[in-house]
Amino acid sequence: MRLNKRLPAALSGLLLSTALLAGCSTSGTDETTTTTVSSAAASTTTSTSSDSSSSSSSDSSTTAETISNTAEAAQAFLATLSTEEQDAVLYDYDAEEKSTGWSNFPVTFVQRSGVNLTDLTEEQQAAALNVLKNLLNNDAYQMIEDIMASDQYLNDESNTTEDSLGQYYIAFFGDPSSDSDWSIQFGGHHIGINATFSDGAITFAPTHLGTQPSEWTNEDGETVAALSNMYETAFAFYDSLTEEQQAQLYQGEELDSMVCAPGSTCDYPTGTGLKGSDLTDEQKELLLDVIANWVGLADEETTETELDAIRETLDDTYINWSGATEYDTSTGDGIYFQISGPKVYIEFANQQGSAGADIDGVITAGWGHIHTIYRDPTNDYANSVTQEAASGMMGGGPGGNGGEMPSGDMPTGEMRSGTPSGAPSN
Known part of the structure; x- marks a missing residue:
C-alpha cells in the first residue's frame, strides 16, 4: 500500500517505534500502516529527548565504518525503489540542486531535492530512515526523531493551516559507495541535513537544525526537547565567562536576526564579539562542546577530526x-x-513569532521556536558545489528576518526579505 499524502500521520507511526516517543495523534492513520512503519523504524529504545540514546542508530566508531555502513544502507534503499523513483532520488555529485533543494521552510514553499517519503511504501520508508540510522550516532538520530515528532505535534495541536508539516525528502548526489564521493540530503521543515563523503572524510556543512515547539509534554507526561543540549551547552559556555568577557560577547537585549539563513547565500560576518584568543583553555573546550551539537552528528572519529580542525582556528574565531x-x-x-x-560558522536564533502555530500552554515563539545553521567557510559540501539560493517561492528566506516568512497581515502583493506576503511562517 502507499501512504496518505499527509505525512504527519504517517510518520507518527514511524515515531511510535520509540514507544510513542512524541505522544502524537495518529487519528486517521491506518492501523496497519502505523504498525508496519513502526516496525520498519527498528526496535529503538524508548526515549523522550535528544539526551537519550537509541540502540537502533549507528554503532560505528570510525569514519570508515560510517562511510561503509551508510553506503550499504543507501544501496539497500535504492534496491527497494522503482526505476522512476531511483531517478527522483539520484543526482550528479555536483548538481546545483544540492545547494538549492533544502531550507528551513515547510516543503510547500521551497522545492526539495529527491523523493518525498510520503510517496513511498512502508518498506521503502524504513529503508530510507535506515540510511540516517547508519549515518548518525545515537543522540543525533534521536534528535532528528524528536524534531520530526515536534513537527507532528505542531501539526496536530496548533492552529496552523500549513498542511505540509512533517513531510521529508531524501536525495543522493553521486553514487553511494565507500570508494567514491557522494552526498546525502535529508530534510523538510526544520531539518536540512547535508552529509558529504569525500576523500575518506565526512562533513555535515551546511546543515540546518530547528524545532518548534522546543519543549512540550507527550501523552505519557514525558518532556520532549529536541535541541535542549544546544541551550545547555551554550549557557554553560556563557556562564564560564568573566564579566569582562561577557561584556565583549554581549550585543544587547534585542535579538539579532540570522545573517546566513538556511538555504541562502551570504558573506560570513566576523570580528564582532569575543575573540577566541581571549578564552582560557577550559572555556575553549566549553565552546567546542557547543560546536559539537552540529559537527558531532556521526561517529566519534569524525567528530574529533572536525573538532580538532576547528580547535586549531579558535584563536581567530x-x-x-x-x-x-x-x-x-x-x-x-x-x-x-x-x-x-x-573553519566554522554557526548561528542559533530564537524566532520572534509562533509562525501562525499557537498551542495553549506551550511556548511556540521565542524560546520555543529555534532556527540554527552550521556552515564551514572552507568546506561546505566538501567544495563540490557553490551555495545558491534555495529554489521555490522565496529563495530560502535570506534577509533580516532570519528566514521567517512574514505574517499574514501584510498587504496583498507586498514582500519583505524575499518572502511572499500572506504565506504562513515557518
Missing part, C-alpha cells in the same frame, strides 16, 4: 550573543548567538 543571559524560558524572547571563524 569570534563569538557574539544577544538576548537573555539566563536560561529561563519563562521570561524574555530567548537568545541569539553566532560563532564565526576560519
